[in-house]
Amino acid sequence: MEExxxxxxVSKYIFSLDHKMIGKQFLITGMIMGLIGVMMSMLFRLExxxxxxxxxxxxxxxxxxxxxxxMDPNMYLALVTIHGTIMVFFVxxxxxxxxFSNLLIPLQIGARDMASGFxxxxxxxxxxxxxxxxxxxxxxxxxxxxxxxxxxxPLSALPQAMPGSGMGMTLWLISMTLFIVSSLLxxxxxxxxxxxxxxxxxxxxxxxxxxxxFLTTAVLGVLSFPVLLSAALLxxxxxxxxxxxxxxxxxxxxxxxxxxxxxxxxYQHLFWFLGHPEVYIILLPALGISSEVIATNSxxxxxxxxxxxxxxxxxxxxxxxVWGHHMFITGMNPFLGSVFTFTTLLIxxxxxxxxxxxxxxxxxxxxxxxxxxxxxxGLVSTFVTGGLTGVILGDSALDINVHxxxxxxxxxxxxxxxSAIFGMFAGVYHWFPKMYGRMMNxxxxxxxxxxxxxxxxxxxxxxxxxxMAGLPRRYYSNTAFPMFDNLADxxxxxxxxxxxxxSAQLIFIFNFFYSIxxxxxxxxxxxxxxxxxxxxxxxxxxxxxxGDVPVVHRWAYDYSKPGAEExxxxxxxxxxxGEESGH
Amino acid sequence: xxxxxxxxLLVLVVLTIVQVMRISEISSEIQKGxxxxxxxxxxxxxxxxxLIVGFGFVISVIVMYIVWxxxxxxxxxxxxGSEIDSLWNLxxxxxxxxxxxxxxxxxxxAFKYRGKKGTKAVYYEHNNKLELFWTVVPALALAVLIIWxxxxxxxxxxxxxxxxPILVEVYAQQFNWTVRYSxxxxxxxxxxxxxIAGGNILGVDMKDPASIDDIIAKELHLPVGQPIKFLFRxxxxxxxxxxxxxxxxxxxxxxxxxxxxxxxxxTTAEIRQNKDVKxxxxxxxxxxxxxxxDVWDFNYILLCNKICGAAHYNMQMDIIVETxxxxxxxxxEQKTVAETL
Numbered sequence: 001m002e003e004x005x006x007x008x009x010v011s012k013y014i015f016s017l018d019h020k021m022i023g024k025q026f027l028i029t030g031m032i033m034g035l036i037g038v039m040m041s042m043l044f045r046l047e048x049x050x051x052x053x054x055x056x057x058x059x060x061x062x063x064x065x066x067x068x069x070x071m072d073p074n075m076y077l078a079l080v081t082i083h084g085t086i087m088v089f090f091v092x093x094x095x096x097x098x099x100f101s102n103l104l105i106p107l108q109i110g111a112r113d114m115a116s117g118f119x120x121x122x123x124x125x126x127x128x129x130x131x132x133x134x135x136x137x138x139x140x141x142x143x144x145x146x147x148x149x150x151x152x153x154p155l156s157a158l159p160q161a162m163p164g165s166g167m168g169m170t171l172w173l174i175s176m177t178l179f180i181v182s183s184l185l186x187x188x189x190x191x192x193x194x195x196x197x198x199x200x201x202x203x204x205x206x207x208x209x210x211x212x213x214f215l216t217t218a219v220l221g222v223l224s225f226p227v228l229l230s231a232a233l234l235x236x237x238x239x240x241x242x243x244x245x246x247x248x249x250x251x252x253x254x255x256x257x258x259x260x261x262x263x264x265x266x267y268q269h270l271f272w273f274l275g276h277p278e279v280y281i282i283l284l285p286a287l288g289i290s291s292e293v294i295a296t297n298s299x300x301x302x303x304x305x306x307x308x309x310x311x312x313x314x315x316x317x318x319x320x321x322v323w324g325h326h327m328f329i330t331g332m333n334p335f336l337g338s339v340f341t342f343t344t345l346l347i348x349x350x351x352x353x354x355x356x357x358x359x360x361x362x363x364x365x366x367x368x369x370x371x372x373x374x375x376x377x378g379l380v381s382t383f384v385t386g387g388l389t390g391v392i393l394g395d396s397a398l399d400i401n402v403h404x405x406x407x408x409x410x411x412x413x414x415x416x417x418x419s420a421i422f423g424m425f426a427g428v429y430h431w432f433p434k435m436y437g438r439m440m441n442x443x444x445x446x447x448x449x450x451x452x453x454x455x456x457x458x459x460x461x462x463x464x465x466x467x468m469a470g471l472p473r474r475y476y477s478n479t480a481f482p483m484f485d486n487l488a489d490x491x492x493x494x495x496x497x498x499x500x501x502x503s504a505q506l507i508f509i510f511n512f513f514y515s516i517x518x519x520x521x522x523x524x525x526x527x528x529x530x531x532x533x534x535x536x537x538x539x540x541x542x543x544x545x546x547g548d549v550p551v552v553h554r555w556a557y558d559y560s561k562p563g564a565e566e567x568x569x570x571x572x573x574x575x576x577x578g579e580e581s582g583h
Numbered sequence: 584x585x586x587x588x589x590x591x592l593l594v595l596v597v598l599t600i601v602q603v604m605r606i607s608e609i610s611s612e613i614q615k616g617x618x619x620x621x622x623x624x625x626x627x628x629x630x631x632x633x634l635i636v637g638f639g640f641v642i643s644v645i646v647m648y649i650v651w652x653x654x655x656x657x658x659x660x661x662x663x664g665s666e667i668d669s670l671w672n673l674x675x676x677x678x679x680x681x682x683x684x685x686x687x688x689x690x691x692x693a694f695k696y697r698g699k700k701g702t703k704a705v706y707y708e709h710n711n712k713l714e715l716f717w718t719v720v721p722a723l724a725l726a727v728l729i730i731w732x733x734x735x736x737x738x739x740x741x742x743x744x745x746x747x748p749i750l751v752e753v754y755a756q757q758f759n760w761t762v763r764y765s766x767x768x769x770x771x772x773x774x775x776x777x778x779i780a781g782g783n784i785l786g787v788d789m790k791d792p793a794s795i796d797d798i799i800a801k802e803l804h805l806p807v808g809q810p811i812k813f814l815f816r817x818x819x820x821x822x823x824x825x826x827x828x829x830x831x832x833x834x835x836x837x838x839x840x841x842x843x844x845x846x847x848x849x850t851t852a853e854i855r856q857n858k859d860v861k862x863x864x865x866x867x868x869x870x871x872x873x874x875x876x877d878v879w880d881f882n883y884i885l886l887c888n889k890i891c892g893a894a895h896y897n898m899q900m901d902i903i904v905e906t907x908x909x910x911x912x913x914x915x916e917q918k919t920v921a922e923t924l
Contacts, residue, residue, distance in 0.1 A: 046592075055588075073896070077890065077892075147890060152889075152890075154819065154820045155820040155821065155890065155891060155892065158819075161757065161819060161891075162892045248838025249776045249777075249818075249837055249838040250776065250819055250837050250838070251779050251786070251818040251819065252757075252819040256779070261838075262838065263838060263839065264838070298696070298704060299703070299704040300704040300705065300707065301707070301708045303708070303709060304708075304709045304710075306709070329832050329833050329834050330836065330841075331833060331834055331839065331842070334737065334741055337736060338733050338736060341729065341732055341733060342729055345729050345732075346725070348721055348725055349725065352718075353714065353717060353718055356685075356717040357714070359685070359688060359689055359692060362689070362692040362693060363692055363696065363707070364704060365704045365705075366696065366699065367626065367698050368626065368698045369625055369626050369629035369697065370621050374629060374633075377689065381637070381686060384686065384689070385682065385686070388681055388682055391678055391728065395674065395728060395732040395736075396732065396736045397732050397733075397736040398732070400667065400739075400832050401656075401667060401671075403823075403832055403888070404825075404888045404889060405888070441606075441619065442621065443606055444606050446629065447602070447606055450632065453636065454636065454640075457640055461644065461647065462647065462651070465654050466654075468655040468656065469654040469655060469656060470656050470825075470828075470886075472825065472886060474890040474895065475895065476896040477897075481884065481899065482871065482879035483884065485870045485871060485879075486870060487654065490651070490654075499595060500595055503595060503596050503599040504599060507599070507602075519619075520619050557708075559706070560704040560705070562706055567704065
C-alpha cells in the first residue's frame with residue numbers, strides 16, 4: 001500500500017501527516033499549556049488568599065513583577081488574562097478538540113486518514129507557533145496582555161491604559177490570529193472527513209456520539225472563529241494604524257486622543273459572536289467523549305441516541321443567537337436583552353435532556369469504574385451543577401446584580417471548565433491504549449479523579465457565595481472594601497483547595513508519561529467497546545487497518561443486546577439472522 | 584503568616600509527590616500479575632466512593648447554604664430591587680430543587696448499578712414518553728422564568744415615570760468616580776472630553792447655559808423615594824458602575840452615554856439598623872479589630888466591576904441615601920460648577 005512509505009524520525013514524530021500522531025502532538029502541547037495555565041492560577045490564588053503579602057515563591061516565578069515577593073497588580077491581571085486565554089483556547093479548544101477529533105474521526109468512521117493529512121499537519125504547526133508566541137509574550141518588557149481574556153478595548157487598545165496593552169497585547173493578537181488559522185484548517189478537515197469518508201454502512205445515524213460532537217464542534221468553529229479573526233484584525237488596525245473602529249472620545253494620560261466615532265461595544269458583539277459558540281466548541285467534544293465512555297462502561301446503549309444528537313444540534317444552533325447575554329449591561333437596547341434572555345434560557349432544555357439521558361444510561365447498567373468512567377460521571381455532575389446557575393445568569397434581570405462577580409466565575413468554571421477538562425481526562429484514560437498501545441495505571445487514575453473531583457468543587461462551589469455577597473471578579477485584592485473583609489476566610493479555603501487540586505495533576509502527568517514507556521501492554525479492545533477504532537491493531541500503522549477498511553452493520557451502542565453472546569457487539573459484526581439493527 | 588503558608592504549600596507538594604511515588608510502586612507490583620483491568624473489587628470500592636463522596640458533596644452544599652447564606656447582600660435598598668430579589672428567590676428555588684434531586688440520583692445510580700460479575704445490563708435504548716416528559720417539564724419551568732424575567736427586565740429598563748426623575752451623571756476614569764448633579768433646572772450641561780482642562784475634569788462645556796448650576800461631587804447623595812436617572816460616562820476605558828445594594832449595574836462606555844434608573848427605598852441610617860447589616864458590621868469589625876484596622880460603619884457603595892487597569896480593585900465611591908430634606912440641605916452646601924470653575 002502507498003501509505004507504507006519509509007518513515008524517518010522527523011517524518012514520523014515531528015512533521016507527521018498521520019492523524020494519530022497529530023492527535024498526540026495536540027495532546028502533549030495542550031498538556032504543557034495546561035500546566036502553565038494551572039500554575040498561573042495557583043499563583044494568583046495565593047495572592048487572593050493573602051493579598052499584598054510577600055511570598056518568595058512569587059518573586060521566584062515572577063521576578064520584577066513581584067518585588068520583595070509581593071505581586072504587582074498589573075501582573076495579577078496579566079496572570080488571570082493569560083490563564084483564561086490558555087485554558088479556553090490552547091487547552092480546551094486545541095488540546096481537547098484537536099486531540100480527539102484527530103485521533104478518533106478517521107478511526108471511528110472507518111477512514112484511513114483525514115481528508116487532507118497536510119492540512120492537518122499545518123493545523124498543528126500553526127497551533128504550535130501560536131502557543132510559542134503566547135508563551136513568549138509572558139517575557140516581554142512591559143508584561144503580557146492583561147485586559148482579561150476577552151481583551152475588551154479601549155483597555156486592550158491603549159498602552160497608556162495599562163502596561164500589558166503594549167507589546168504583550170500585540171503578541172496576544174498575533175498568537176490568536178495564528179490560532180484561528182489553525183482552528184479553521186482543522187475544522188474544515190474534520191467536516192470534510194466526516195461527510196465524505198465514512199466507511200460502507202456508516203450512515204449518519206450509526207455514528208458514535210463522539211463523531212456527532214466533533215462534527216458539530218467543527219461547524220461551530222468554521223462559522224464563528226472568522227468573526228473573532230475580524231475582531232482581532234480591527235483591533236490591530238486601531239492599535240497600529242490609528243483607525244477608530246472601537247475607540248471614540250478618549251482622554252487618557254493628560255491628552256485627548258484623536259479617535260472618533262468608534263464603539264467599544266462593537267468589539268464585544270464581534271468577540272462574543274465567537275465567544276459564546278466557543279463555550280460549546282469546548283463543551284461538546286467533552287459531552288461526546290463522555291457519551292461514548294458512559295455507554296461503554298455502563299455496558300448499555302446510550303439512552304435516547306436520537307435525542308442526544310438532536311440536543312447537540314439544538315445547542316449548537318442556539319449557541320449562535322445568545323451571545324448578547326454577555327452584554328446585558330453594556331447599555332445595548334433593552335429589547336435586545338429580552339431576545340437574548342429568551343434564547344439563552346431555551347438552551348436549558350436540550351441541556352436538561354442530555355443530563356437526564358446520561359443518568360438513564362446508568363440506570364440498570366453494569367457499571368465498570370474505569371478512571372475514564374469516573375471522570376465522565378464527574379462531568380455529568382459538574383454539567384448539572386454549573387448548568388443550573390446558567391438559568392440565573394441568562395436571565396437579564398438577575399444578571400444585573402451578579403454580572404462579573406464571582407458567581408459568574410463559579411458558573412463558567414464548573415459548567416465549562418470542569419466539565420470540559422473532565423471530558424478531556426476521560427478521553428485520555430479511555431483512548432490511551434489506542435494512542436500508545438499501553439494501559440495507564442488504574443490506581444493512580446482513581447487517586448487523580450477523587451482528588452480532582454473533590455478539590456474542583458472545593459474551589460468553585462464556594463465562589464457562588466462570594467458572588468452573592470457582591471464580590472467582583474478580577475480584583476487584585478479585596479481589602480479595599482471593608483464589606484468584603486468577612487470573605488477572606490473563604491478565599492483562603494479556596495486557595496488551599498486550588499493548590500491541592502493543582503498539585504494532584506502531577507499524578508496524572510506522572511501516570512501519563514510513565515505509562516507511555518512502562519505501562520502494561522494493551523490488548524486490542526481493552527474496554528470491550530463497539531466502535532471501529534478498537535478493530536485496528538494495537539501497533540499503529542499508516543492507514544489504520546492492515547487489510548480492507550471494515551464495513552459497518554450496526555450502530556455503536558449494541559451493548560448487552562438480548563440474544564448476543566457477549567455484552568458487546570462491535571459495529572463491524574454483521575447482523576445475526578433475524579436480528580434488527582434499528583439504526 | 585506567609586511563611587507558614589509557604590511551608591504548608593511545600594509540605595503539600597512534597598506529600599503529593601510522595602503519594603504519587605508510593606502509588607506507582609504499589610501499582611507496579613499489581614501490574615506484574617494482572618492487566619490493570621477493572622475488577623469487581625474496584626467496582627465496589629469506586630461505586631461506594633461515588634455514593635459517599637457524591638452525597639458528601641450534596642450535604643456540604645447544604646452546610647454551605649447554612650454557614651455562608653448570611654454572606655449574601657442584605658435586602659434590596661431600591662424599589663425595583665425587591666422585584667429582582669423575588670425572581671432570584673424563585674429561580675434559586677427551582678434550580679435547587681433540580682440540584683437536590685438530580686445529583687443524589689446520579690451518585691446513587693452509580694453506586695447501585697456498579698458492575699457485578701455475571702450480571703448483564705438491561706438493553707434500554709430509548710423511551711419517547713420519558714424523553715418527552717423531561718423536555719416538557721423544564722420547558723414549562725423555563726417558560727415561567729422567562730415570562731416573569733422579561734417582565735421585570737422591561738419594567739426596570741424602561742420605567743414609566745409619574746414624576747420627573749432626578750438626573751445624575753456618574754463619571755468614570757482610571758481609577759475613581761465623580762458625580763454631577765443637574766442642579767435646579769434638572770438638565771445636565773453638555774460635556775465632552777475635548778473640554779477637559781485644569782479643574783474641569785469632567786469636560787463640562789461652560790458655554791452651555793444648562794451647565795451653570797450643575798454640581799460636581801465626590802460622594803453620591805441620593806434622596807430616598809425619588810426616582811434617580813443615572814447617566815454614565817467614561818473618559819478612558821470601559822468601567823462598570825456596580826451598586827450591589829440597589830441591584831443596579833451599568834457599564835460606562837467611552838464615546839457613549841448609558842443610563843439606568845432606580846428609586847432608593849431605604850436610607851443609610853435605616854439600613855444600618857437592619858439586623859443582617861448589623862450582624863455583618865459586627866463580624867467585619869471583629870476581623871478588623873484583630874488586624875488592628877479602623878472600625879467600619881456600613882455605607883452603600885459604588886464599585887467598578889469591569890476590569891479597567893491596575894487599581895481596578897480600589898475604584899469606589901460612598902453612596903449616602905437620606906431624606907429629601909437632608910438631601911436638599913446637602914445639595915445647597917455644594918458649590919455649583921460656575922462657582923468652582
